[in-house]
Amino acid sequence: MTGQITAEKRRGRLKIFFGYVPGAGKTCAMLDAARAEQKEGAQVVAGYIETHDRAETADRLRGLELLPPLAISVDGAIVREFDLDHAIRRRPELILLDELAHINAPGVRHKRRYQDVEELLRAGINVYTTINIEHIESVTDVVASITGIPVPERIPDSVFDRADQVEFIDIAPGDFIERLQKGRICPDEQLKLKYGEIYQPQKLIALREIALRYTADQLNRIALQFGEGAGAAGFYTKEHILVCLSSAMSSKKVIRTAARMAEALHGEFTALYVETSRTKELTVRNKSELRENLRLAEQLGAQIATVYGEDVPGHIAEYAKTSRVSKIVLGRSQHKSRLPTGSNFVDKLTAAAPNIDIYIIPDHGTAAHPRIPLYARPPLLSLADTAKTLGILLVCTLIGLWFKVLGFSEANIITVYILGVLLDAMVTKGRLYSAVTSILSVLVFNYFFTEPYFSLKAYDSGYPVTFVVMLAASFITSTLTLRVKEQARESAQKAYRTEVLLETSRKLQQAKDTPAIINETALQMLKLLDRSIIIYEVEGDELSEPLVYPKAGSAVEAERDTLEAEREVAEWVLRNNKRAGASTDTFSMARCLYHAVRSGDTVFAVAGIVMEQEEPLEVFEKSLMIAMLGECALALEKDKLSEQQKESTLQIRQEQLRANLLRGISHDLRTPLTSISGNAGILIGNSMVLSEDQKQELYSDIYDDSMWLINLVENLLSITRIDNGAVHLNFQAELLEEVIAEALLHVNRNKEDHVIRVLLEDELLMARMDSRLIIQVIINLVDNAIKYTGSGSHITLTARQEAGFVVVEVADDGPGISAEAKAKVFEMFYTADNVRGDGRRGLGLGLALCKSIIHAHGGHFEVQDHAPQGTVFRFTLLAEEVNVHE
Known part of the structure; x- marks a missing residue:
C-alpha cells in the first residue's frame, strides 16, 4: 500500500514584534520577552540577531545562547547567515530571529528568511521575530510613496496574518527624532543624516497611522478566528475580487491594491491571466515580469486562474460572470483607440460586464505598460518562406500575363494577386511575408499591367485608387487569414491540452493499483510538458527509488546519479508539503522543479520536472500540471481508501466469525459439558448402587460427548490452519x-x-x-x-x-x-x-x-x-x- 506522510500535528507559534520605523526598539523588546521566557524555564536560542552596533541591544544578548552563523562565500567575501539546519537539529523551545523580511545570500536553502521561519514552525519550534510596516507586501507601495524609497525586502501578507501574536512596538514621532539625534539609533553620522531626511515628523505620523491600522486588522482577524466579536455570528461575505494580470511592471501595484481590497472586504481573491497568441512573442524580460506577477499574486493569497483566447475583455467578463466576481481591478490602459469612435480596453470590458464594479488603478511610472507588445521580437526570416513568397508572385504574374493575352479585364488580374496574398498567408509564418506580398503585388501589377508598361508610373488618374484598394484588400485578406490560422492553432493547442487532462482522468480511473496510477501520471505529464519526469513514491515515511521517465533524446536516464544528489530537495518537499527546486525560492539551484502529489496534508508521492536549460513552465501548462497532480492524488487516495476498506471488511468478517464461534460455543457446548459433568457426578456419588449396565450406559454417554468435543476442536484447528495457509x-x-x-x-x-x-x-x-x-x-x-x-x-x-x-x-x-x-x-x-x-x-x-x-x-x-x-x-x-x- 502506498505510504504517506502527514504534516506535524504540533506547529510552532509565531510572535511578531511589529513597528512602523527602524529603531523603534523591536529587537530590544523581543530580547526582553525572550529573557522572561527563559526565566520561566524555556530553552531559548538566539538564531540571528542584528545589533546595528547598538549597545543596549548587545547588553540584552548576554546570557542567551547564540547559534553559530552559517558562513557563505559570495564573490570572494564571507557572508554570515542564519543556519537553519543547525537550528532544527538543536530544536530549542524558542528561537529568536531578527529581520523577518531579510533576503538570504545565494547558496542558502531558502531565498528569504520568512521561509526559514515557516520551516521552523513546521518543525514545532516557537519563533520570535521582528518586522516593520514597510516590509508588508500589500502596503509597500503606499509606504514607498511616503518615504520615497522602495524596499526590496518584503514578506507576503499571509505570513503576517498567520502569526499567533503581534506586539506593536510604538514610539512617538518626537521621541524617535530625539533618539535619532542622540545617535541611539544610528551611530554612523552619514546614516543618521539619511534617516533624518527620510523620517520627517509628517512622514512618521503617516507611517504610524498605517502600522496601527494594519495591526488592528490583524487583531480583528484573530478575534474572528476564535469566534469573538462580529465573527461569532457566522460572518460571511459574497465579495469576490478579480485582479487582471499582465507582464507589465505596474501590475505589482495593481495586485497589491486588489489584495488590500480583498482583505478589507473579507472576500475571495482571484488573479486572472488571459493567455493570447502573443504571449509566446514576449521578451525574456516580459516573461520574467509575468512570472514575478503571478508569484506575487500567489503570495498575497490569490487563486490563480488562466484562460486562453484573443478577446481579452470578453474572456475576462465571461470568467467574472461565471465565477460570480463582484469587483474587477486592473491597471490604467495607456493605449487609446486611433479612431474617434473606437473604444479602449476598459470600455469593452465595461460593455461586456455592465453589472460588475471595475476599479482602475492609476500608475505614473514610466515603466508601466500593461499591454502586451504586438511585436516583442523581430520577425523571423527563412529561406523556405522567401522562396514560397517569390514563387507565388511569379505564378500570379504569369497567370496575369496569360489573362491579359486572353483579353480579361484588370479586375480579374487584381483578383489573382489578392488570391496570391491569401495563399502566401496560408503557407508562410508570421505577418512579415504577408505584408511584403501585399506591397509587392501592387508594385508588380503596376509594372506589368498598367500603362506605361514596364514602369512604375501610372497615367490613368484612377490607378492610384485602384492601387490603394488593392493594397487594402491584400492587407485585410492576409490579416484575416493569419488570424484564422492563429485561432486554428490555438484551438488545436487548447484541445490537445484539454484532451491530455481528460485522458489523464480516464486512465487514472482505469488504473488498478498505486504503481499503475503513478506510471500513467508520469506518462501524461511527459506528454503534456515534453520534459523529463521523475517520480518518488512515498513508502511509509520515506521516498522510494526514483522512477525516471526521460523525454525523447534526453540523457536523464544516464544521469541518474546526478539526479540522486537532488534527493535532498525531494525529501524536503515530502517533509514540508511544499514545492521546491528550479524556478522557486527554495533550493533554487536545483535542476528539477519538485511538486508534492498531495491530498490535504497527506503526501503520496513527489513529482520532479527536469528544467535544466529549458524555459520555465508556461502559465497554462503549470495550471494543467497542478490539475493533473491533483487528479493523481485523488486516485492514490481512492486506492489507499480501497485498501483500508478491504482491511476493514476482513476485520469485520473476522469479528463476525469470532462472534459466531463464541455464540456457538456458548449455546452448543453447554449441553455435552453438562451431560459429561452430570454423568460423572452420578458415577462418583452412586457407583455402589448402579448396576453394570447402567454404568456402561453412563460411560458410553460420557465417551460420546467427549468425542463430539474432540471432533469439534479438531475441526476448528484444521479449518483455521488451512485458511491461513499454515498446513x-x-x-x-x-x-x-x-x-x-x-x-x-x-x-x-x-x-x-x-x-x-x-x-x-x-x-x-x-x-x-x-x-x-x-x-x-x-x-x-x-x-x-x-x-x-x-x-x-x-x-x-x-x-x-x-x-x-x-x-x-x-x-x-x-x-x-x-x-x-x-x-x-x-x-x-x-x-x-x-x-x-x-x-x-x-x-x-x-x-x-x-x-x-x-x-x-x-x-x-x-x-x-x-x-x-x-x-x-x-x-x-x-x-x-x-x-x-x-
Whole structure:
C-alpha cells in the first residue's frame, strides 16, 4: 500500500514584534520577552540577531545562547547567515530571529528568511521575530510613496496574518527624532543624516497611522478566528475580487491594491491571466515580469486562474460572470483607440460586464505598460518562406500575363494577386511575408499591367485608387487569414491540452493499483510538458527509488546519479508539503522543479520536472500540471481508501466469525459439558448402587460427548490452519480403497445401526492426495450421514474416474437437504434445520472444513439430491496412473 506522510500535528507559534520605523526598539523588546521566557524555564536560542552596533541591544544578548552563523562565500567575501539546519537539529523551545523580511545570500536553502521561519514552525519550534510596516507586501507601495524609497525586502501578507501574536512596538514621532539625534539609533553620522531626511515628523505620523491600522486588522482577524466579536455570528461575505494580470511592471501595484481590497472586504481573491497568441512573442524580460506577477499574486493569497483566447475583455467578463466576481481591478490602459469612435480596453470590458464594479488603478511610472507588445521580437526570416513568397508572385504574374493575352479585364488580374496574398498567408509564418506580398503585388501589377508598361508610373488618374484598394484588400485578406490560422492553432493547442487532462482522468480511473496510477501520471505529464519526469513514491515515511521517465533524446536516464544528489530537495518537499527546486525560492539551484502529489496534508508521492536549460513552465501548462497532480492524488487516495476498506471488511468478517464461534460455543457446548459433568457426578456419588449396565450406559454417554468435543476442536484447528495457509500438504498417490477403509474404521460408533456400502469402479483406483486430510473428509461426510438419517438408513460410498479426476460420492437415503440449505451448507457456523439422530445441534464446521481441504487439493466439492430421496456429497481429486512395474 502506498505510504504517506502527514504534516506535524504540533506547529510552532509565531510572535511578531511589529513597528512602523527602524529603531523603534523591536529587537530590544523581543530580547526582553525572550529573557522572561527563559526565566520561566524555556530553552531559548538566539538564531540571528542584528545589533546595528547598538549597545543596549548587545547588553540584552548576554546570557542567551547564540547559534553559530552559517558562513557563505559570495564573490570572494564571507557572508554570515542564519543556519537553519543547525537550528532544527538543536530544536530549542524558542528561537529568536531578527529581520523577518531579510533576503538570504545565494547558496542558502531558502531565498528569504520568512521561509526559514515557516520551516521552523513546521518543525514545532516557537519563533520570535521582528518586522516593520514597510516590509508588508500589500502596503509597500503606499509606504514607498511616503518615504520615497522602495524596499526590496518584503514578506507576503499571509505570513503576517498567520502569526499567533503581534506586539506593536510604538514610539512617538518626537521621541524617535530625539533618539535619532542622540545617535541611539544610528551611530554612523552619514546614516543618521539619511534617516533624518527620510523620517520627517509628517512622514512618521503617516507611517504610524498605517502600522496601527494594519495591526488592528490583524487583531480583528484573530478575534474572528476564535469566534469573538462580529465573527461569532457566522460572518460571511459574497465579495469576490478579480485582479487582471499582465507582464507589465505596474501590475505589482495593481495586485497589491486588489489584495488590500480583498482583505478589507473579507472576500475571495482571484488573479486572472488571459493567455493570447502573443504571449509566446514576449521578451525574456516580459516573461520574467509575468512570472514575478503571478508569484506575487500567489503570495498575497490569490487563486490563480488562466484562460486562453484573443478577446481579452470578453474572456475576462465571461470568467467574472461565471465565477460570480463582484469587483474587477486592473491597471490604467495607456493605449487609446486611433479612431474617434473606437473604444479602449476598459470600455469593452465595461460593455461586456455592465453589472460588475471595475476599479482602475492609476500608475505614473514610466515603466508601466500593461499591454502586451504586438511585436516583442523581430520577425523571423527563412529561406523556405522567401522562396514560397517569390514563387507565388511569379505564378500570379504569369497567370496575369496569360489573362491579359486572353483579353480579361484588370479586375480579374487584381483578383489573382489578392488570391496570391491569401495563399502566401496560408503557407508562410508570421505577418512579415504577408505584408511584403501585399506591397509587392501592387508594385508588380503596376509594372506589368498598367500603362506605361514596364514602369512604375501610372497615367490613368484612377490607378492610384485602384492601387490603394488593392493594397487594402491584400492587407485585410492576409490579416484575416493569419488570424484564422492563429485561432486554428490555438484551438488545436487548447484541445490537445484539454484532451491530455481528460485522458489523464480516464486512465487514472482505469488504473488498478498505486504503481499503475503513478506510471500513467508520469506518462501524461511527459506528454503534456515534453520534459523529463521523475517520480518518488512515498513508502511509509520515506521516498522510494526514483522512477525516471526521460523525454525523447534526453540523457536523464544516464544521469541518474546526478539526479540522486537532488534527493535532498525531494525529501524536503515530502517533509514540508511544499514545492521546491528550479524556478522557486527554495533550493533554487536545483535542476528539477519538485511538486508534492498531495491530498490535504497527506503526501503520496513527489513529482520532479527536469528544467535544466529549458524555459520555465508556461502559465497554462503549470495550471494543467497542478490539475493533473491533483487528479493523481485523488486516485492514490481512492486506492489507499480501497485498501483500508478491504482491511476493514476482513476485520469485520473476522469479528463476525469470532462472534459466531463464541455464540456457538456458548449455546452448543453447554449441553455435552453438562451431560459429561452430570454423568460423572452420578458415577462418583452412586457407583455402589448402579448396576453394570447402567454404568456402561453412563460411560458410553460420557465417551460420546467427549468425542463430539474432540471432533469439534479438531475441526476448528484444521479449518483455521488451512485458511491461513499454515498446513503443509504432503501429496502422494494413494489407493482409494485403502483410504476409504481407514476412514470407516474411525467413523461414529453408531455405524452398526446403518447399512454402509463401498462401491469402487476399480480396486486399483488411485488419486493424488494428502491421505490424512482426505480420511478426515470421508469421516466427516459419513458421520453427517449417520447423524442426520434414521436407524437402518443406507449409506453408499462410490468412486470412479472421469476426465483425469477421481470422483468420490457419499450418498444416503435420509430426509435430504432443502434448496435453501444447499446454498449455505458449506458456510461456517451454518446448521440446517434437520434434526439429528442424537438431538444435538452442531456448529456447522464439518462441511466448511471438507470444502477447504478439497479446494486445497485442487478439486471441486458439491451437494446434490439423491433419487428417490436423500443427499449426495461429491468431491473430486486428481487421478494418478498405476505404475505396474513397481
